Amino acid sequence: MLSTFTQKLTGTIAFLSYLFNTIFWLIPIVMFSLLKSMLPFNTAQKRLNHLLDGSASNWVSVNSIIQKVIGGPNIQVTGIDGLSLNKWYMVISNHQSWVDILVLQRVLNGKIPFLKFFLKKELIFVPFLGLAWWALDFPFMKRYSKKFLAKNPHMRGKDIETTKKACAKFKHKPVSVMTFVEGTRFTQHKHSQQASTFTHLLKPKAGGIAFALDAMNGQLTTLVNVTIYYPQGIPTLWQFISGQVQQIQVQISTQDINSNYIGDYLNDKAFQTNFQQWINELWLNKDQALEKLKLMNKVEADIESKDKLTATFYQHK
Numbered sequence: 228m229l230s231t232f233t234q235k236l237t238g239t240i241a242f243l244s245y246l247f248n249t250i251f252w253l254i255p256i257v258m259f260s261l262l263k264s265m266l267p268f269n270t271a272q273k274r275l276n277h278l279l280d281g282s283a284s285n286w287v288s289v290n291s292i293i294q295k296v297i298g299g300p301n302i303q304v305t306g307i308d309g310l311s312l313n314k315w316y317m318v319i320s321n322h323q324s325w326v327d328i329l330v331l332q333r334v335l336n337g338k339i340p341f342l343k344f345f346l347k348k349e350l351i352f353v354p355f356l357g358l359a360w361w362a363l364d365f366p367f368m369k370r371y372s373k374k375f376l377a378k379n380p381h382m383r384g385k386d387i388e389t390t391k392k393a394c395a396k397f398k399h400k401p402v403s404v405m406t407f408v409e410g411t412r413f414t415q416h417k418h419s420q421q422a423s424t425f426t427h428l429l430k431p432k433a434g435g436i437a438f439a440l441d442a443m444n445g446q447l448t449t450l451v452n453v454t455i456y457y458p459q460g461i462p463t464l465w466q467f468i469s470g471q472v473q474q475i476q477v478q479i480s481t482q483d484i485n486s487n488y489i490g491d492y493l494n495d496k497a498f499q500t501n502f503q504q505w506i507n508e509l510w511l512n513k514d515q516a517l518e519k520l521k522l523m524n525k526v527e528a529d530i531e532s533k534d535k536l537t538a539t540f541y542q543h544k
Contacts, residue, residue: 237298238469244293245468252286257355260362276400279363280341287336294333298470302334306479310338313401315446317484318342319436320453321428321513322407326467327455331405334477339451342405345439366394366404366442391442404447406436408506413461425510427517433506437492437499440484447484454478454513456520476520 256279263275293299310316316339320331335342341363348367351357361367409429411417423430440447456476466472488505490498 234469234471238465241293241297241468241470244297245290248286248289248293252282252289253355253359256282256286256359256362260358263362264358275362276364283363284336284341287332287341290329291333291336294329298468300467300472300475302330302475302477304334304477304479306481307334307338309481310335310451310479312338312340314339315397315401315443315448316340316403316451317436317440317443317447317449318403318405318451318453319408319509320405321413321455321517322409322411323413323455323457323461324467325412325464326457326462326472327407329467330455330475330477331453334453334479335403335451340401340403342403344405345435364396364400364402368438368442391444394443394446397443397446402446403451404439404443406439408432408436408510410435425514427521428510428514431506431510433499433503434492436506437488437490437502440489441492445486445489450482450484452480452482452509452513454516454520456517458520458524476524478516478520 259275259279259282263272263279266272266275318331318335318339320327332342343363343365345368346360346365351361351367353360408431410432411429413427413429417429421430454477456478457472458474458476459472462472488502490502492499492502
């Protein structure tokens with residue numbers, strides 16, 4: 228393990244490197260974003276989209292280099308083969324830490340189209356970032372609560388309609404849409420509050436992914452299911468950048484998204500039941516995979532500990 232001083236030094240250098248890299252790439256992204264808003268011509272839009280996605284991908288690539296050079300962990304990945312930059316993906320993952328996003332970007336960057344997150348429409352007003360997210364074609368969602376729809380029934384279905392319009396640009400452009408199905412980061416407190424039936428996961432929120440698939444109207448053809456495991460325990464962002472995380476394990480599986488998974492989740496009760504069953508099955512398999520990884524790492528740690536004791540014994544014999 229690194230000393231406290233080394234951790235602080237490593238973390239500070241890494242933080243400054245991330246900050247510089249972010250500012251460096253944010254400048255062209257904002258510039259291209261402004262040009263995109265002023266040049267509504269198809270040829271210009273396509274060229275600027277290419278430059279914007281390229282800048283964002285380069286930002287992730289440099290972040291990954293920083294991780295590898297400055298105290299970054301070893302990330303073991305299985306199931307990464309067979310992915311393509313020319314396909315449309317829905318990416319889901321368990322969510323435990325802000326580190327998850329850095330891991331997903333590092334593992335998937337250059338393997339699939341640049342990850343796009345569904346964002347609340349209000350986030351478009353965030354200075355600079357809102358403009359950048361808009362220019363990078365992050366889909367903005369306008370969701371209405373059941374209470375609001377009860378008072379305004381004429382607005383029912385408008386949220387889907389608005390999001391479909393936002394996603395129309397993906398019809399001829401491969402994209403990867405990312406969502407954390409649990410809706411929030413895993414903690415033992417949240418797990419207890421939910422009375423989750425899963426050991427390592429919170430309850431999945433099926434409505435969010437169903438809404439996204441319906442809004443994309445069948446454009447997302449493949450599900451990329453990512454399971455992230457931290458053998459040393461769930462890390463904070465500081466622990467990650469300061470070199471305290473030695474190993475991360477990532478398992479990836481894919482499956483086709485057929486028409487049975489696209490429908491009116493809000494109003495079609497039969498579809499809702501079937502969709503929930505599908506997501507729960509995915510989550511049960513993910514929970515079992517996490518338990519298996521936990522047991523395997525415990526066995527390896529026990530063997531390593533016994534080997535050290537044996538070596539110590541013979542040294543003093």
